[in-house]
Amino acid sequence: MSPPILEIDGLHLGYATRTGTAAALRDVHLSVDAGESVGIVGESGCGKSTLLKAVMGVMPPNAAIEKGAIRFQDIDLVTADPVVWRRARWSGIAMIAQSALNALNPVMRVSAQIAEAILAHENWPRDKVRARIRELFEMVGVDSSRIDDFPHQFSGGMRQRVLIAMALALRPPVLLADEPTTALDVIVQDQIFRRLNQLQEELGFAMLLVTHDLGLVIENCERIVVMYGGMIVEAGPTAQVIAAPAHPYTLGLYNALPRLGAAVEPISIPGRPPDLERPPAGCRFADRCPFAQARCRTDPPMRDIAPGHWARCHRTDEMEALRPAALDPDTWERAADTATTTDPDIIKRI
Ligand SMILES: Nc1ncnc2c1ncn2[C@@H]1O[C@H](COP(=O)(O)OP(=O)(O)OP(=O)(O)O)[C@@H](O)[C@H]1O
Ligand code: SF4
Ligand SMILES: [Mg+2]
Known part of the structure; x- marks a missing residue:
């Protein structure tokens, strides 16, 4: 090669x-x-x-x-x-x-x-x-x-x-x-x-x-x-990433895509990207991620999903189970609500 x-x-x-x-x-x-x-x-x-x-x-x-x-x-x-x-x-x-x-x-x-x-x-x-x-x-x-x-x-x-x-x-x-x-x-x-x-x-x-x-x-x-907050969070063959996204941010981006003839409205990801001068500790997507857990305050690893396909998330192994929830607009709204909490630890969401 x-x-x-x-x-x-x-x-x-x-x-x-x-x-x-x-x-x-x-x-x-x-x-x-x-x-x-x-x-x-x-x-x-x-x-x-x-x-x-x-x-x-x-x-x-x-x-x-x-x-x-x-x-x-x-x-x-x-x-x-x-x-x-x-x-x-x-x-x-x-x-x-x-x-x-x-x-x-x-x-x-x-x-x-x-x-x-x-x-x-x-x-x-x-x-x-x-x-x-x-x-x-x-x-x-x-x-x-x-x-x-x-x-x-x-x-x-x-x-x-x-x-x-x-x-x-x-x-x-x-x-x-x-x-x-x-x-x-x-x-x-x-x-x-x-x-x-x-x-x-x-x-x-x-x-x-x-x-x-x-x-x-x-x-x-x-x-x-797929980039978020200055980092690549997921990369792979397009067909594979679209068929089975392995990072919650990619799931959110895909939801925001208008589809011809689709019965559902596109869902936008609530909230804003991180301040790059003072990025959050750990995963940079944590404040907006509906699947964030306390461990997400530590740097997520780059995990191989399939040959040439990887994602930077603590929960790649559970993605199969999390994908259906990502299609529900309420999932993202709930994440936006808990993101405004004053609790320094991220609340376990889903
Ligand atoms: N010259 C600069 N000085 C300071 N910060 C900058 C400068 N240029 C870009 N940035 C910051 O770097 C970050 C990345 O900017 P960049 O232009 O690469 O984003 P982008 O993904 O291309 O956005 P867009 O889709 O709007 O074009 C942003 O937070 C931006 O404010
Ligand atoms: S589950 Fe955790 S590591 Fe994965 S994107 Fe959400 S906040 Fe980041
Ligand atoms: Mg640009």
């Missing part, structure tokens, strides 16, 4: 704030094989973009990797000379950023922006660069006569395609996509994903897709990673 193209090993990242450090990533382990699609889901603020930025090496100045490794083609980018990381950027690992509008310079022609990315790595003559940009436009389904337009001349969906073209300009083996279609309507979103999937088959890149939308991961990714 060939080694993974990307391997994140025990990554800890903190943001320095005025009042301390926000523990934005804690003990993140993730390995990605060549050509595979991995979806990363979780609520706002759980660290999805932070993780992608760390892999891309474009963290804000107040971020620091405290521990761990990010191995790309067997080189640890964290300890390597920054030049190595810079070289890997775009040609090895490329990223479609969260906001298409902010990612493009409004006063520069799109061709000039893509040329800049290409010329940072390749010493190509002008004609060859322009031919490549035309080819990229056709590849993502935008008419190549438009390469010299400005960003505002494109619709939202087109702009997103331009960003995909830019990311694929140097044929990177790893593509990071941070909410690539969030601002777009579902039809355009669907078209873009169809094109991305075709491109992935043709070019063979691995994709890390960050999204709030569990449905998108179910449709597009072989593997799913």
Whole structure:
């Protein structure tokens, strides 16, 4: 078996704030094989973009990797000379950023922006660069006569395609996509994903897709990673995780998914994610978890569920019995009620 193209090993990242450090990533382990699609889901603020930025090496100045490794083609980018990381950027690992509008310079022609990315790595003559940009436009389904337009001349969906073209300009083996279609309507979103999937088959890149939308991961990714409060709480083959979630937070996310023709309303998880500057002791989900027990105030272990499927919870062994209760909205309401208790010990719930 060939080694993974990307391997994140025990990554800890903190943001320095005025009042301390926000523990934005804690003990993140993730390995990605060549050509595979991995979806990363979780609520706002759980660290999805932070993780992608760390892999891309474009963290804000107040971020620091405290521990761990990010191995790309067997080189640890964290300890390597920054030049190595810079070289890997775009040609090895490329990223479609969260906001298409902010990612493009409004006063520069799109061709000039893509040329800049290409010329940072390749010493190509002008004609060859322009031919490549035309080819990229056709590849993502935008008419190549438009390469010299400005960003505002494109619709939202087109702009997103331009960003995909830019990311694929140097044929990177790893593509990071941070909410690539969030601002777009579902039809355009669907078209873009169809094109991305075709491109992935043709070019063979691995994709890390960050999204709030569990449905998108179910449709597009072989593997799913669920994040909560800066940690991966469950990871595994998508079909298996969806059929038998092994972490209560995944159960909650799945309940929140609207289903076509379903008789029941989606249930949202009451409460808010933890304060990353002062996270609770033990399981970070404990304050909202309907199945929390006193032992959940200690760090839950990473437990293997099946090959390639693991979850970080004390009660993975009992999940079969707990799943039916998770489908009942009252279960989650009760958890919200007991979470407001002043008792320092968590009340045994279910
Ligand atoms: N530059 C920063 N300085 C301090 N804290 C930050 C910074 N950037 C992000 N954070 C904090 O780190 C945590 C993770 O943020 P991140 O943007 O990675 O979340 P996310 O999962 O991508 O959320 P969203 O779904 O809203 O995009 C949040 O609590 C956020 O407030
Ligand atoms: S059962 Fe305990 S360890 Fe598992 S998610 Fe709930 S609070 Fe965390
Ligand atoms: Mg984000």
